[in-house]
Amino acid sequence: MMTRSNRSRRARSYVTGEKGKNRVRLFAHRSGMMMLEYRDEVGAKKRISLRHDDFARGKAAAETLAVELRNTERLRSSELTLRVLFENYEREVTPTKSASKQAHDKRTLKLFEKCWGSSISVKNLDRRDWDRFIQRRRSGELRHDGDDRKKKGVRERVIEYDLRFLLAVCNWAETVRVDGQPMLERNPFRGFPLPVEANTRRPMVTDEEFGRLTAAARQLASLAKAPTRAGTGSGKKPWQDVELYLLLAHETGHRCTAIGRLRWSDVDVEKGLMTWRAEFDKIGVEHVVPLSETARLALKGTAEAFHAAQREAGRIGDGWVFPSPTDPEKPVRRDVLRDAWQKLEKLAKLDRVPGRGWHSLRRKFATDRQDQPLKALCSAGGWKDHNTVMKCYIQPDEKTLRAVVERRAQRSASA
Secondary structure, eight states: OOOHHHHHHHHOEEEESOTTTTOEEEEEOTTSOEEEEEEOTTSOEEEEEOSSOOHHHHHHHHHHHHHHHHHHHHHHHHSOBHHHHHHHHHHHTGGGSOHHHHHHHHHHHHHHHHHHOTTSBGGGOOHHHHHHHHHHHHHTSSOOTTOOTTTTOOOHHHHHHHHHHHHHHHHHHHHOEETTEESSSSOTTTTOOOOOOSSOOOOOOOHHHHHHHHHHHHHHHHHHHSSSOTTSSSSSOOOTTHHHHHHHHHHHOOOHHHHHTOBGGGEETTTTEEEEOGGGSTTOOOEEEEOOHHHHHHHHHHHHHHHHHHHHTTOOSOOBSSBOSSOTTSBOOHHHHHHHHHHHHHHTTOOOOTTOSTHHHHHHHHHHTTTSOHHHHHHHHTOSOHHHIIIIIOOOOHHHHHHHHHHHHHHHHHO
């Protein structure tokens, strides 16, 4: 039979807090002293003796400990992990970008998780982690899933691009609030040095090389229209639109993706105007640019053929200027453009130069017009920042440099 003293001792217990988070139990030890029981951050059971038998004081101590545990739990849960940061960015920011940019975001975010681990706290990352990522990317130890071509590592420009993206993600997290507090108090990578390419490869097509490429494009176009499959060396017919594409890349100076996403509704051959859509251009700004007479005439003939084919088939609506060779309802793919450039170089008998491709025509466009007002040049070629044009695209040739030197000599002689 339970005695009064036993009933009194059993009644002297108290529980406060939330189970699994900050639960604290107050009870009387058999010695008569009050004890507090709780679980630490890893789930292990802990007990503390209060060294007194005052039940009221014990309840107050239990409440205080529960509050401390709750604050500790909130602090732990508020520590932003790399995975949580990336999940938020992918959910809120990535969908606003183009398809290619979305794919880049997902690939690059996985690289940082592979390097540092997805559960690491972002605020605890430091210069050593930053340097470790650079070293592993440079050596080839860290690369995209399924990418076996980069076993020797990537160049500094690629690493810089990866890290600038990480900086942008962290800067975004600083501006977003969760429960009234910034998602990330401070970008832990701010001020860290970025790798810089010592000798950036920016080859440019010369006038003589462009003439040879144009002749090669005509040859490829004729092979594409021929009924045979000969001349490609790969069992696939060449892309028949390569001649027009090469001409527009040379005459408009725009990026290969923007050219490849042109629709016939973007082309006004009568007024000689071209509309470049924001959704397909890197600068994200829709702009209308006059066409050169050479480009206008080439487009006019192709446009007339397109509309005639539409009428003959009884179809209405818009269409791609450069449709996919396998599916006319889709624009030409990047791999088709890459293969076409390689075929052009081979037929033109040009030596393979690393970094030379369709983009080298964009550099030629800027260099050929370096005597024009810079603002007009940027608008015509689709550049947003004139500093980028000066730094990366305009390349003074021998004729221009010689004119600068001779001008000094002429002034001296006249004096």
